[in-house]
Amino acid sequence: MSVINSFNDEYITYSHSIAEKPLQYSFSMHAHEHHEVYCFLSGSGNYIVEGTEYRLEPRRILIMRSNEAHMPKIDGDIPYERIAIHFKTKFVERLDPECRLLRPFFVRQLGRMNLYDKNRIRSGFIHDCLRRMAEVNGDYYEKKVLISSYFYNILCEIYRAFENYSQEDAGACASSISEIIDYINNNLSENLSLSHLEDRFFISKSHLLRLFKRATGSTVWDYITVKRVNLAHSMLCDGVGAAEAASACGFNDYSAFYKAYRRRFGFSPTENMRKQYIE
Numbered sequence: 001m002s003v004i005n006s007f008n009d010e011y012i013t014y015s016h017s018i019a020e021k022p023l024q025y026s027f028s029m030h031a032h033e034h035h036e037v038y039c040f041l042s043g044s045g046n047y048i049v050e051g052t053e054y055r056l057e058p059r060r061i062l063i064m065r066s067n068e069a070h071m072p073k074i075d076g077d078i079p080y081e082r083i084a085i086h087f088k089t090k091f092v093e094r095l096d097p098e099c100r101l102l103r104p105f106f107v108r109q110l111g112r113m114n115l116y117d118k119n120r121i122r123s124g125f126i127h128d129c130l131r132r133m134a135e136v137n138g139d140y141y142e143k144k145v146l147i148s149s150y151f152y153n154i155l156c157e158i159y160r161a162f163e164n165y166s167q168e169d170a171g172a173c174a175s176s177i178s179e180i181i182d183y184i185n186n187n188l189s190e191n192l193s194l195s196h197l198e199d200r201f202f203i204s205k206s207h208l209l210r211l212f213k214r215a216t217g218s219t220v221w222d223y224i225t226v227k228r229v230n231l232a233h234s235m236l237c238d239g240v241g242a243a244e245a246a247s248a249c250g251f252n253d254y255s256a257f258y259k260a261y262r263r264r265f266g267f268s269p270t271e272n273m274r275k276q277y278i279e
Helices: 089-093 100-106 123-135 140-163 178-186 194-201 205-216 220-237 242-248 254-265 269-278
Strands: 002-008 012-019 035-042 045-049 052-055 061-064 070-074 080-087
Touching: 002 123, 002 140, 012 140, 035 123, 035 140, 045 061, 061 100, 070 080, 080 140, 089 100, 100 140, 123 140, 178 194, 178 205, 178 220, 194 205, 194 220, 205 220, 220 242, 220 254, 242 254, 242 269, 254 269
Parallel strands: none
Antiparallel strands: 002 012, 012 080, 035 061, 035 080, 045 052, 045 070
């Protein structure tokens, strides 16, 4: 995607991008350590979050918390434009030590209550904030202060809407695979083989694979690996040793963990530990 406008510091990243001819293979299921506020501006397609599929319409907002797997399914015949804001928990803690503004991200099940449209939020207000973020000029410090201020307003609006979110809406887009997804996320350190999932949920492997691919856009094993690697990364950042983190996250083979980690982050687990020490 071509970047129209962007800003980043250690706590928040803002990116306004467009793809004139979006190619679906360039959009894969992923998860990251930051939380995300995603704003769809134009194009055609759906967005999958942990097995729940949401229809994309202009000005719709989606939120994803840290390690919540998601991916867009974009129609390649129409230009695709979006704004994505990634931020760390520490960004909120500076203003809101109790992290109440993070309730919409954490006080819900994975893949539930991700969507905010004009029926739940003041979309005009949020898009005015996004527009102002894009128009910020000045030196780095001034941009940081103003962009952070506008984004706090967006988080406050999402928080207000979340408090009014009904339980009926929470389950409106529930997927039949959601129970298995919840089980995987709650048992990343345990045996999650296809045989184990087949026995536990009384479902054939072939049917499980079809349902999972349809719901998440990913294979079962790729999904588990992404979640385990992200969890291990968080543990490494907290000072846990690489071998210990690998074992605690369900990797019985360190070499498999090493390869998966390097593929995901672009550097090895031990390099990550050195970076954390230096910082």
